[in-house]
Amino acid sequence: MSNFALLFCFAFSTLSSSCTVLKKRNDKPIIGVLAQEVDSPQPQKASYIAASYVKFLESAGARVVPVMINQTLEEYKTLFNSINGILYPGGDASIVSSGYANTARIFYKLAIEANLRGDYFPVWGTCLGFEELTYLTSGKQLLSQTNTSGVALPLVFTNASRESKLFKGFPAEVLDALASEPITENSHELSLTLESYNSNADLRKFYNVLTLNSDGKTEFVSTMEAYGFPIYGTQWHPEKNAFEWTRPYIPHSPSAVKTTFFMADFMVNEARKNFHKFEDEEVEKRALIYNYNPAYTGNKSAFEQIYYF
Numbered sequence: 001m002s003n004f005a006l007l008f009c010f011a012f013s014t015l016s017s018s019c020t021v022l023k024k025r026n027d028k029p030i031i032g033v034l035a036q037e038v039d040s041p042q043p044q045k046a047s048y049i050a051a052s053y054v055k056f057l058e059s060a061g062a063r064v065v066p067v068m069i070n071q072t073l074e075e076y077k078t079l080f081n082s083i084n085g086i087l088y089p090g091g092d093a094s095i096v097s098s099g100y101a102n103t104a105r106i107f108y109k110l111a112i113e114a115n116l117r118g119d120y121f122p123v124w125g126t127c128l129g130f131e132e133l134t135y136l137t138s139g140k141q142l143l144s145q146t147n148t149s150g151v152a153l154p155l156v157f158t159n160a161s162r163e164s165k166l167f168k169g170f171p172a173e174v175l176d177a178l179a180s181e182p183i184t185e186n187s188h189e190l191s192l193t194l195e196s197y198n199s200n201a202d203l204r205k206f207y208n209v210l211t212l213n214s215d216g217k218t219e220f221v222s223t224m225e226a227y228g229f230p231i232y233g234t235q236w237h238p239e240k241n242a243f244e245w246t247r248p249y250i251p252h253s254p255s256a257v258k259t260t261f262f263m264a265d266f267m268v269n270e271a272r273k274n275f276h277k278f279e280d281e282e283v284e285k286r287a288l289i290y291n292y293n294p295a296y297t298g299n300k301s302a303f304e305q306i307y308y309f
Helices: 003-011 017-022 051-058 073-080 099-116 128-138 159-163 172-180 194-199 201-206 254-271 281-287
Strands: 030-034 036-042 045-050 063-067 086-088 123-126 144-153 184-191 207-214 219-226 231-234 305-308
Touching: 030 051, 030 099, 030 254, 036 099, 045 051, 051 063, 051 254, 051 305, 063 073, 073 099, 086 099, 086 128, 099 123, 099 128, 123 128, 128 184, 128 201, 128 231, 144 219, 159 207, 172 254, 184 219, 194 201, 194 207, 194 219, 201 207
Parallel strands: 030 063, 030 086, 086 123, 123 231
Antiparallel strands: 036 045, 045 305, 144 184, 207 219, 219 231
């Protein structure tokens, strides 16, 4: 591109999408997915990651590295500087004292420090991951019991969602479907009620509430994003619509599957803004999820496939 063209693009970047060539972008993003302990550990089956989270990210152009629990701080720092974002998945681990919680806390702290110094590093929390984020930000267990275990709901968008980073680029048809159709699957017994959010200064200061839901009695936060950091959380499961089939309440309509894709696309595009990398190609290859084989578990589990470690 000529110098004139570069100047033209700079001057008119808001008018022409062709100017995106000027922006740095990582087209080989690698995202960590946090593992968690199994209920009854066995040799080679002490922790797991549901394969749907891996497929979720891979569907939008990312590769995945499993983030193992119970590693050293130095190992986590090295991994943090090698990957381009992290996803905290759903599950049933403690958000306070589990290996999942301890590892999430370390990466959350590293992500906050990195973003403060201009090193863009996204964090995503789904269901349990969403709940973990509320604990890490507030330092308190603020969740309340709700009747939301196994139900698909439409989202109630707040005014803040219109200009949110997360939803701003979604097609109108997908937003309309999210607001009018029960296509967000909920599998949680605990929720962050709107009352609890409003009563906690740390959460109010840090997170912008994008959507709400209700179990018929209690209104709770279902989607949020941080004000000054690329940190996002959904109490619902965007990955299940396209990749999980074991439960009748998981929606699989065209709009539901599009929701899976656009949520994944957003997270992966956030990771493309990060430029961490492994020290060399061989180290990278050894870290990738491709080194593990998922087991079929759909006949006995809520997950079709699981990676065990």
